Amino acid sequence: MRTYIAATTISPSGTGVAFTRDPATGDKGLFGEFLTNAQGEDVVAGVRTPMHISEMEQKFPEAFAQFVEVCKTLEDHYRDMQDMEFTVEHGKLYMLQTRNGKRTAQAALKIACDLVDEGMRTEEEAVLMIDPRNLDTLLHPQFDAKELKAATPVGKGLGASPGAACGKVVFTAEDAKAQGGAGEKVVLVRLETSPEDIEGMKAAQGILTVRGGMTSHAAVVARGMGTCCVSGCSDIAMDEENKQFTLAGKTYHEGDYISIDGSTGNIYDGIIPTVDATIAGEFGRVMDWADKYRTLKVRTNADTPADAKKARELGAEGIGLCRTEHMFFEADRIAAFREMICADTVEEREAALDKILPYQQGDFEKLYEALEGNPVTIRFLDPPLHEFVPTEEADIEALAKAQGKSVEDIKALIASLHEFNPMMGHRGCRLAVTYPEIAKMQTKAVIRAAINVKKAHPDWTLVPEIMIPLVGDIKELKYVKKFVVETADAEIAAAGADLKYEVGTMIEIPRAALTADEIATEADFFCFGTNDLTQMTFGFSRDDAGKFLDAYYDAKIFENDPFAKLDQTGVGKLMDMAIKLGKPVNPALHIGICGEHGGDPTSVEFCHKIGLDYVSCSPFRVPIARLAAAQAAISCKG
Numbered sequence: 297m298r299t300y301i302a303a304t305t306i307s308p309s310g311t312g313v314a315f316t317r318d319p320a321t322g323d324k325g326l327f328g329e330f331l332t333n334a335q336g337e338d339v340v341a342g343v344r345t346p347m348h349i350s351e352m353e354q355k356f357p358e359a360f361a362q363f364v365e366v367c368k369t370l371e372d373h374y375r376d377m378q379d380m381e382f383t384v385e386h387g388k389l390y391m392l393q394t395r396n397g398k399r400t401a402q403a404a405l406k407i408a409c410d411l412v413d414e415g416m417r418t419e420e421e422a423v424l425m426i427d428p429r430n431l432d433t434l435l436h437p438q439f440d441a442k443e444l445k446a447a448t449p450v451g452k453g454l455g456a457s458p459g460a461a462c463g464k465v466v467f468t469a470e471d472a473k474a475q476g477g478a479g480e481k482v483v484l485v486r487l488e489t490s491p492e493d494i495e496g497m498k499a500a501q502g503i504l505t506v507r508g509g510m511t512s513h514a515a516v517v518a519r520g521m522g523t524c525c526v527s528g529c530s531d532i533a534m535d536e537e538n539k540q541f542t543l544a545g546k547t548y549h550e551g552d553y554i555s556i557d558g559s560t561g562n563i564y565d566g567i568i569p570t571v572d573a574t575i576a577g578e579f580g581r582v583m584d585w586a587d588k589y590r591t592l593k594v595r596t597n598a599d600t601p602a603d604a605k606k607a608r609e610l611g612a613e614g615i616g617l618c619r620t621e622h623m624f625f626e627a628d629r630i631a632a633f634r635e636m637i638c639a640d641t642v643e644e645r646e647a648a649l650d651k652i653l654p655y656q657q658g659d660f661e662k663l664y665e666a667l668e669g670n671p672v673t674i675r676f677l678d679p680p681l682h683e684f685v686p687t688e689e690a691d692i693e694a695l696a697k698a699q700g701k702s703v704e705d706i707k708a709l710i711a712s713l714h715e716f717n718p719m720m721g722h723r724g725c726r727l728a729v730t731y732p733e734i735a736k737m738q739t740k741a742v743i744r745a746a747i748n749v750k751k752a753h754p755d756w757t758l759v760p761e762i763m764i765p766l767v768g769d770i771k772e773l774k775y776v777k778k779f780v781v782e783t784a785d786a787e788i789a790a791a792g793a794d795l796k797y798e799v800g801t802m803i804e805i806p807r808a809a810l811t812a813d814e815i816a817t818e819a820d821f822f823c824f825g826t827n828d829l830t831q832m833t834f835g836f837s838r839d840d841a842g843k844f845l846d847a848y849y850d851a852k853i854f855e856n857d858p859f860a861k862l863d864q865t866g867v868g869k870l871m872d873m874a875i876k877l878g879k880p881v882n883p884a885l886h887i888g889i890c891g892e893h894g895g896d897p898t899s900v901e902f903c904h905k906i907g908l909d910y911v912s913c914s915p916f917r918v919p920i921a922r923l924a925a926a927q928a929a930i931s932c933k934g
């Protein structure tokens with residue numbers, strides 16, 4: 297328990313909180329706050345805005361000198377930035393507490409690099425000091441520098457948690473949660489925050505408080521969450537009751553736009569556009585270390601050349617999953633795809649697919665170009681066909697016209713695609729079994745695109761990886777693979793090209809994991825689709841589980857969402873089993889994961905331990921996966 301000495305107006309006393317390095321930027325040097333004639337809670341609660349720690353030097357020179365000495369001793373001992381609480385009574389210093397200080401992601405990177413440069417930590421230790429999840433904040437957009445230059449701040453507080461936020465003003469945590477949860481970008485403006493505001497703070501893009509310093513509740517919590525925060529803007533005249541505030545002569549109401557800069561503390565009227573962040577400086581240095589120590593490769597899930605390019609910038613070493621169905625939704629192809637669905641004969645279906653082929657080939661060419669010879673895994677059509685049919689009356693009429701059919705016929709066809717449980721219905725490789733022409737068209741597109749790109753870049757190793765989804769039985773894979781290989785080989789022969797390609801499968805049905813020794817005889821690679829594997833192992837619908845998972849957390853049945861954090865005990869056991877069954881049969885088999893778990897740090901660690909070759913995740917999680925993979929490699933080495 298902390299004991300604070302009550303200060304009086306006559307005794308030279310005070311209390312403070314200080315860090316040995318700046319928790320927002322990581323800059324070396326004493327950083328903190330001090331209040332004379334106060335108790336410790338007054339600093340933490342943000343009730344009074346405290347003075348900078350340097351002022352303590354003037355008020356209590358001896359205690360300050362001693363404090364500086366103590367800081368150095370503590371930092372040398374713990375080999376990390378310290379967060380300390382202290383009090384001064386009648387000029388005498390009392391240390392109340394020290395601990396490793398919480399810090400922003402930006403500060404964590406700077407501190408880790410500085411500790412290496414100061415000889416206090418090794419590179420491996422520095423890599424282990426950073427929480428991969430926090431990197432997320434650095435990958436979030438910053439204000440567009442040009443737009444920012446042109447903008448004039450209307451107020452200034454403390455830059456308590458970096459990043460840029462722009463959104464509609466809300467005044468209560470409940471409103472932040474309701475509007476933020478509905479997809480609205482909001483900035484939560486409060487006199488000060490308290491623990492019951494947490495949910496609203498999480499839902500907000502940024503937090504702006506009237507009171508409080510760098511160690512106030514809002515500042516500490518926002519830094520922990522990686523949310524942009526400006527605290528202690530005392531120029532704001534707040535009228536909480538009427539949900540409005542006045543700043544620089546303007547009254548802001550709920551729904552008005554403001555922009556805040558959590559690094560400078562500046563507040564702006566209206567919307568300032570943001571730009572994507574890049575990996576440079578200390579961030580780049582730590583990522584270089586991560587790449588040096590990790591053994592797991594990191595790929596990305598990308599369906600568009602833009603996603604692929606972004607992921608490459610963020611360090612992706614290949615595409616682990618291209619969900620080709622996303623390409624069919626684009627305006628210029630959906631009509632042909634619907635024609636394909638409505639076709640009565642194989643010939644009609646092929647005619648519609650012929651229209652899509654050039655688009656698909658073009659898409660793949662752009663993906664290969666973006667990946668510059670790194671591996672690209674293309675997953676063949678997976679979702680049930682009903683996802684592609686029109687729902688609007690006008691679109692149904694247009695389709696009927698294009699098909700020369702009646703609206704009733706089209707409606708009947710749409711109704712016939714209805715399934716009681718579509719996620720376990722006519723999807724995945726089952727589509728290729730019933731309509732081989734779809735997989736044949738996709739094969740042609742994959743191979744023709746690769747031949748073209750290879751011609752332009754003969755030095756690139758371009759070995760397209762064709763991935764068949766939702767296989768549960770070796771015979772399914774064999775059946776589909778046969779015509780994929782026939783089509784691919786015919787294309788290569790016709791072009792007189794020299795091209796290698798691979799055919800592999802997702803392991804996303806428990807039966808596929810259980811029979812992986814059989815499946816490995818036909819597969820060049822396995823990729824764990826842990827979204828479906830989790831769904832089918834638990835028997836939880838991945839689209840509906842959110843409705844009951846809260847009750848599971850409350851009842852302490854689950855601690856985490858198994859769709860976000862891999863269930864190592866059950867789903868993980870199936871993965872481990874599949875590797876152990878598959879590898880001895882086919883030692884060349886390469887194995888990855890492309891479910892959502894591929895970007896979750898603890899799941900990445902598990903993937904390292906069971907011997908996967910790569911994880912694949914969304915572009916913005918690539919740096920997180922790179923760091924998590926390095927941490928797993930370093931920790932496992934012991």
Ligand code: PEP
Nearest residue numbers: 804825826827828890891
């Ligand atoms: C999976 O099931 O994990 C997967 C990556 O495929 P999708 O999410 O497209 O079903």
Ligand code: MG
Nearest residue numbers: 804825827828
């Ligand atoms: Mg799947």
